[in-house]
Amino acid sequence: MPAVLELADVTVRRGEAILLDRVTWVVSEGERWVVLGPNGAGKTTLLQIAAAQLFPTSGAVGVLGDLLGSVDVFELRPRIGLTSAALAERIPRDERVRDLVLSAAYGIVGRWREHYDDLDHGRAESLLVEVGITQLADRTFGTLSEGERKRVQIARALMTDPELLLLDEPAAGLDLGGREDLVSTLSVLAYNPDAPATVLVSHHVEEIPPGFTHALMLRQGRVMAAGSFDEVMTEAHLSATFGMPLSLSHADGRWAARRGTRGG
Numbered sequence: 735m736p737a738v739l740e741l742a743d744v745t746v747r748r749g750e751a752i753l754l755d756r757v758t759w760v761v762s763e764g765e766r767w768v769v770l771g772p773n774g775a776g777k778t779t780l781l782q783i784a785a786a787q788l789f790p791t792s793g794a795v796g797v798l799g800d801l802l803g804s805v806d807v808f809e810l811r812p813r814i815g816l817t818s819a820a821l822a823e824r825i826p827r828d829e830r831v832r833d834l835v836l837s838a839a840y841g842i843v844g845r846w847r848e849h850y851d852d853l854d855h856g857r858a859e860s861l862l863v864e865v866g867i868t869q870l871a872d873r874t875f876g877t878l879s880e881g882e883r884k885r886v887q888i889a890r891a892l893m894t895d896p897e898l899l900l901l902d903e904p905a906a907g908l909d910l911g912g913r914e915d916l917v918s919t920l921s922v923l924a925y926n927p928d929a930p931a932t933v934l935v936s937h938h939v940e941e942i943p944p945g946f947t948h949a950l951m952l953r954q955g956r957v958m959a960a961g962s963f964d965e966v967m968t969e970a971h972l973s974a975t976f977g978m979p980l981s982l983s984h985a986d987g988r989w990a991a992r993r994g995t996r997g998g
């Protein structure tokens with residue numbers, strides 16, 4: 735399958751700090767990836783590269799067939815759906831959910847004087863149904879729970895029918911019920927053959943939705959393992975990534991990890 739994201743020997747430096755260290759990674763059409771690693775591993779930096787919002791210090795990055803540095807990123811970014819805490823902070827709290835999803839068609843936050851046609855309105859309404867938030871359409875963003883806000887942001891990220899969907903810690907800050915609702919929503923998307931290639935960043939294997947297919951594990955900016963779940967989701971790889979002995983289990987399509995016995 736064609737690649738939608740290609741990183742070749744990518745390094746990102748900030749002063750003396752190395753945020754990503756010679757990362758090579760390929761995401762192909764139809765794949766659903768989770769990026770796992772502890773705090774400071776470089777996960778968010780990696781997603782900023784994938785979103786064409788950050789350029790590497792060295793190495794090459796191909797996004798949707800274009801090479802970063804030789805393409806207008808303002809034409810490239812609308813083809814990428816992104817949810818992140820930074821984007822959520824920019825959303826006006828008095829913005830209606832329906833308008834928040836709709837305004838993604840122009841790549842803006844907050845309605846102004848832009849014009850939307852019937853196709854735009856129809857697309858927004860269908861996404862409200864797809865992620866299960868039609869009942870929130872006339873609510874304002876500021877009145878929503880954290881879990882509801884995350885689902886609204888996913889609908890917004892899908893508004894432009896992106897070719898690549900990037901989800902930066904979508905379950906952060908959610909309680910158990912909110913997390914499970916979100917995992918269910920993302921699982922439906924993962925199993926949809928028409929959904930875009932997806933990359934989800936997380937600290938926790940419990941947040942991996944059923945239907946995801948691949949994992950990339952990062953530690954201190956370096957790739958510890960990358961590939962299909964069959965190859966990568968092992969106790970050895972997970973323990974090395976998080977720097978402690980971990981036991982790993984898989985049941986009913988869900989993963990779980992806990993501290994293991996050293997040497998066990």
